[in-house]
Amino acid sequence: MAEDETETGARGRPEDRAAPGPGRGHPIGRMFLIGTIASVIGVVLVLLIDWFPVGASAAADDVDLLYDVTLIVAVPIFVLVMAVAIYSVVRFRARPGDTRDGAPIHGNARLEVIWVAVPTLIVSVLAAYSWIVLDEIEAREPDSLQVSVRAQQFAWAFQYPQAGGRPIESEELVVPEGRQVNFSISAVDVIHSFWIPAFRIKQDAVPGIETETRAVPIRAGRYDVVCTELCGSGHSTMRQNVRVLPPPEFDRWLAAQRGAAGASQGAAARTEAGVPTGARTALRVAAHR
Ligand SMILES: [Cu+2]
Structure with missing residues (x-):
């Protein structure tokens, strides 16, 4: 138990890692707040970028819209994951001399169901939407x-x-x-x-x-x-x-x-026909000499 005391001593601010301090909000709440703000900025930025050359086919608008929808879905996921990762690295980094491992993490069935079901749903919806767009733009017209x-x-x-x-x-x-x-x-x-x-x-x-x-x-x-x-x-x-x-x-x-x-x-x-004629003439001329 001497180890525990040392750890607490090394930490200095145990409230940082355990319960949230008064008025500071729960770390998860803060991560989501930062992530949400960053997501909005990220989505606005990627939509402002002109990704494509001029659209010169009937499919261009549909493809560009599909791309924008994919960005609107993908950017917040990326930004949220990065916000949580960066926040955790900064906020929960080990102080010098702190060699402890974190608390053991056990299974959480509800969380696991959520993190499998949500991405599956997102990917399925995007795949179905892409399929519909592809089917539409590849439909064969009779006078092609x-x-x-x-x-x-x-x-x-x-x-x-x-x-x-x-x-x-x-x-x-x-x-x-x-x-x-x-x-x-x-x-x-x-x-x-x-x-x-x-x-x-x-x-x-x-x-x-x-x-x-x-x-x-x-x-x-x-x-x-x-x-x-x-x-x-x-x-x-x-x-x-x-x-x-x-x-x-x-x-x-x-x-x-x-x-x-x-x-x-x-x-x-004409050239093919001309060669034998010319050759025949030459032979005839030669034969008369
Ligand atoms: Cu090539």
Whole structure:
């Protein structure tokens, strides 16, 4: 019991750790008060930050709202946990020479039920909400434009399938405003990830399988297409643009690509046909000598 006396002596202020002093409030009450004030400040701060680039697809508002709701739920939890941890470290730290252990902690069934049930509920609600948003923004529309995306170290290539003909190849991604684009994504070599931040869509490009994502561009302009899966030494250079055009301009662009493809195929056919003819002529000329 001599040890106990030493401990009490070393502590100096036993009331600090046991019962709350008059007029000072219970430590748990104070932690929650500090945590609540810090949470309000934290939530206001994160909502003031402009996290995203301009929203250029129909999904942007829904995704941004989902993100804000997640922040409003997550920030107070983080801030409250940190408030309790920091408060405890400062308020209940051991004074020099104090080597005692704290009081043994026994199970508290009610607390345990609460700290399992509350996080489970929060995560389930957020998961259900995310599911609903994802389901909505990925719903396929009947008149969607099909675009194949091919990823290769370290560039993107795009194909526009044509009914009854060869697909149009393009190194540039051009899409029409106001019409859903269905991207079929593949990879030639390693795993890449197709990301258009302004559209709020991201999908892995995996060798051997075809993945999909879709978006309805709603704002004409030029936006980044980014590879967001570390895919090799040139990963950071695997960036291109997507150009969103009003539908008539898009149609003109597609027609021009079709014309260019037709012209180059025609030229190739003429060259192939020309070689044997030229060779035959040369043989005939040689035979007459
Ligand atoms: Cu890549």
